[in-house]
Amino acid sequence: MLKLMFAITICLAYSACIYSQIVWKNPTAENFPTVHGQAWSNELKGFYHRLPQRAESKVRKPLWDLSTNSAGLSVVFRTNATNIQVRYQINGDFSMPHMPATGKSGVDLYATDGNGCQRWCAARYAFGDTIRYNYSNISYVTNPEYGYEYQLFLPPYSELKWLEIGVPEGSDFSFEPVSKEKPIVIYGTSIAQGACASRPGMVWGNIINRKMQHPVINLGFSGNGRLESELFDLLTEIDAKLFIIDNMPNMTNDRTFLIYERATAGIRKLREKSDAPILLVEHNGYGNELSSLEAENSYRKTNIELRKAYKDLQAEGIKNLYYLTKEEIGFHQDAMVEGVHPSDLGMQIYADAYISKIKEILKEDCEKRTVFVPCTQNRDPYNWKQRHEKVLKLNKEKVPQILMIGNSITHYWGGEPTARLVRDENSWKKLFKGKTVRNLGFGYDRIENALWRIYHEELDGYEAEKVFLLMGTNNLEKNSDDEIIDGINELVRAVRHRQPKAKIYVVGILPRAWQELRVSTLNKVLRTRLLTDEATFVDLSAELTLPNGNIINELFSDGLHPNKEGYQRIAKALEKVIKE
Structure with a gap:
């Protein structure tokens, strides 16, 4: 008996020791914005609020109170920890009759591995004065040393008092700053806020954020999405990629007569300040519309008024205005919890319809994509996301004339953004003398990673003179020649949609040791199948x-990457097209 008690004591002591070795990180302790999904991070009354403090005196109290909920907000961090703990406190109840605690007040964790694959993480949780989530036994299928990027979605229907993330002592940990990319802005109702998802990651705005990886700002207010002028005033302050106006579920019955006047006034106001696309969205219908004419007539009346506003705004000459119909959303009677709010199934249906429309608006998939799904990566020892953000910053500071889109061969040649390794800055400077050049080479990038970067604003907001594409060598290990050729043509189309006036040059895959014949054959076919009306082959x-076709070993550091002399030869060969 004494031995058993001794063993139990030792186990408890060990457990206490392990628990005490958790290091807690607080997003509020950083000197940069750490909460993703906010538009006014420097003007907030509460760290996890959604509207600026000055709005409290301008909007109705019920709406202001809902703005303190952390709907659509998330914290992004990178760690290699095998155990992640989250603890936090909230104001208000844990759950609602039609929405579980895990949905209303819970958090939700997603990981992105080194190849850009998203992985949902399950947790053990306990709801009390302090809510705790414990994510244990996390496995790393890509380089464990680099870890994963994690996104923690916050409670959609609760106000956070504070939140901390804990990892075992000795684990790497860093918060990821908020992106400089323009956000998709959602102005909506309880459905947009998150009712009734079973967990935050299944809120339709968060699904869009996860699937498309564009920043999303959720201004959904339960029962209070009413096309109000005060909200449109706030929307005009946001430099958005896209505005989504989804208010119809809160504009039924005695508010239906307000739709036309409020919608037209709000859209005009928004268009005065922003050229961003605006998407108007119909009422998605009710679960009981097949058994209740009253329910059916209710939503149909709202949609008639909204469509009239849309057509008249178009007739006025309002540009970049889009429309999503109830039929395109495609809800059915099994997609809702109580006939009004979507279940997880409904949220997925909603998100899928939105994603399809957003891709159409933003011209994503315009390249007739085949096997390549745009994604991030973190395979090389540098921070891929940070380099992307640096590109966006540099592009705003000085418009580039020439873009060099590539992988490590371009990344480590020279130019800006600067890299930890520079193989031949002199040949870079000599070749591009007098030109503003942006090095869009990212080590270990594949075609799908370059597509992601093109989608995420590296080519937006300016007109370049020339764009060079040197992609494909890292796809040799996983794709067929036909797939690679199709992928390069996809890149050409994606570039052309964003840089319609630029000259595009496709540089053939550089020869590499042991694969000279394959590369040579691929390049010959690429030359014949390249979209010659869009790009020139080099x-x-x-x-x-x-x-004999073999590489000149003296020009390479490892059979793949050119050395100083190799870059000098490349620069000399490119002189003619640079001067064209």
Whole structure:
């Protein structure tokens, strides 16, 4: 008995020791914005609120109170910890009759591995004075040393008092700053706020954020999405990628007569300040519309008024205005909890309809995509996201004339953004003398990663003179030649949609040791299948190979990456097209 008690004591002591070795991180302790999904991070009354403090005196109290809920907000961090704990406190109840505690007041964690694959994380949780989530036994399938990027979605229907994230002592941990990309802004109702998802990650705005990876700002207010002028005033302050106006579920019955006047006035006001696309959304219907004419007539009347506003705004000449119909949303009677608010199934249906429309508006998938799904990556020892953000910052500071889109061969050549390794800055400077050039080479990038970067504003907001594409070598290990050729043409189309006036040059895959024949054959086919009306093919193989087709070893550091002399030869071969 004494031995058993001793063993139990030792186990308890060990457990206490392990628990005490957790290091807690607080997003409020950083000197940069750490809460993603906010538009006024420097003007908030509460750290996890959604509207600026000055709005409290301008909007109705019920709406202001809802703005203190953390709907659509998230914290992004990178760690290699195998155990992640979250603890926090909230104001208000844990749950609602039609929405569980995990949905109303819970958090939700998603990981993104080194190849850009998203992985949902399950937790053990306990709701009390302090709510706790424990994510244990996390496995890393890509480089464990680099860890994963994590996104923690916050409670959609609760006000956070404070929140901390804990990892075992010795684990790497860093918060990721808020992106400089323009956000998709949602102005909506309880459905947009998150009712009735079973967990925050299943709120339709968060699904869009996860699937498309564009920043999303959720201004959904339960029962209070009413096309009000005060909210449109606030919307005009946001430099958005897209505005979504989804208020019809709160504009039924005695508010239906307000729709036309409020919608037209609000859209005009928004268009005066912003050229961003605006998407008007119909009422999605009710679960009992097949058994209740009253329910059916209710939503149909709202949609008639909204469509009239849309058509008249178009007739006025309002540009970049789009419309999502009830039929396109495609709700059915099994998609709702109580006939009004979506279940997880309904949220997914809603998100899918939105994603399809958003891709159409933003011209994503315009390249007739095949096997390549745009995604991030973190395979090389540098912070991929930070380099992307640096590109966005540099583009705003000084408009580039020439873009060099590539992988590590371009990344470590020279230019800006600067890299930890620079193989030949001199040849870079000599080749591009007098030109503003942006190095859009990212080490270990594949075609799908370059597509992601093109979608995420690296080519937006300016007109370049020339764009060079040197992509495909990292796809040799996982894709067929036909897939790679199709993928390069997809890149050309994606570039053309964003840089309609630029000259596009596709540089053939550089020869590499042990794969010279495959690369040579692929380049020959690429030349014949390239979209010649959109791009010009440039072949550098002759500068880097012997008469028998093998690489000149003295021009490479490892059979793949050119050395100083190799870059000098590449620069000399590119001189003519740079001067064109």
